[in-house]
Amino acid sequence: MATKAINNSKHLKKYEKEMNMCIRCAYCFEECPVIKETQWDTDGARGKIIMSYGLLTGELEPSQYIADKLFRCTFCRDCLDKCPSNINILEIISSARADLVKAGYASDTHKHVIKNIKDTGNIYGDTEVISQEREGKIPLFIGCQYLGRPNKTKKYIKILEKLGIDPVVENEMCCGYPMEVLGFREDFEKHKEKFQKSFPYKDAITLCPTCTVFLREGHQIDAKHVLQVMLEKLPKANLDMKVTYHDPCDFSRGLKIIEEPRKILEKLGVEIVEMKNNKENSRCCGGGGGILMTDQDLSGDIARKRIKEAIETGVDILVTSCPTCEQVLKKAAQEISEDEGKSISVRNIEDIIWRGLKKSAEIS
């Protein structure tokens, strides 16, 4: 039973000064995917900061209502770009989550995922989800989302081999990002040590945008996403396709990787028709920050909005470079096709790269 107030909170305390820097301008509301759906002030960054400050001072008691609000964020990073006070909004939200979890307000679904990581090293709680270990020269971090999709991982590894990049794959464990983002910070501190023993590298290449950000921020590893290392090595191809490209939030806003995927697609003979909101202004797919586990309706509403924007471009294919965006957008595209009869196919960029490599082999 959750009853403890989080006055003198351990995690939020660090951000007391920063929370006071909020000038209440509401620029953070402009493109927040959550507030656009719900229209509640408490669902935007400003509202979350006010509630977090209230929790810190004790003016607000922790409650299920406040926890639901603080966990309603996709971590899309849009508010970070909009905030004139440069407040580290995501650190404040994840600190408030950490204090709420400590006070007993973790959801059962989130607890389950964290237990899975602790028991098996992956988010699935499945001991058969294992890395395809391989000797090589450059450490490659696969990440849970790709570990659970072994065919896609094999394809990416084959692409790297064909491009002369020789990856080392270890028997890896989750980087711990879900622990951090869902507020299980004490679990993360213990996990961090285990993770760093199992993946003792200073540099690595990665398959997932979110793992790339977290290896850098959570483990101080100089991680590069595979698209960054393969751009120069890819041969030209003539796929003669027209697609639209969805920038994952952690890519375009988190890592500022905007041109590389576009240049890769162009090199392979793929024409890009941009959506209205693109590059650093890309709209969220609705799959981040844990809401996919606890608020699937909200996540689905956000994803369907993005698919509608993609359909407006008039192309038949949407390409993305994140396994979570791919999964969420595929589901939304299917729903729109069933409900409205408008369709678009969602593909991950590695499928297009693979087709391009096969085509260039045919040509040469």
Ligand code: SF4
């Ligand atoms: S990170 Fe995205 S979803 Fe979360 S408060 Fe900011 S704009 Fe809204």
Ligand code: SF4
């Ligand atoms: S944009 Fe920044 S300063 Fe303005 S209300 Fe939002 S969090 Fe506060």
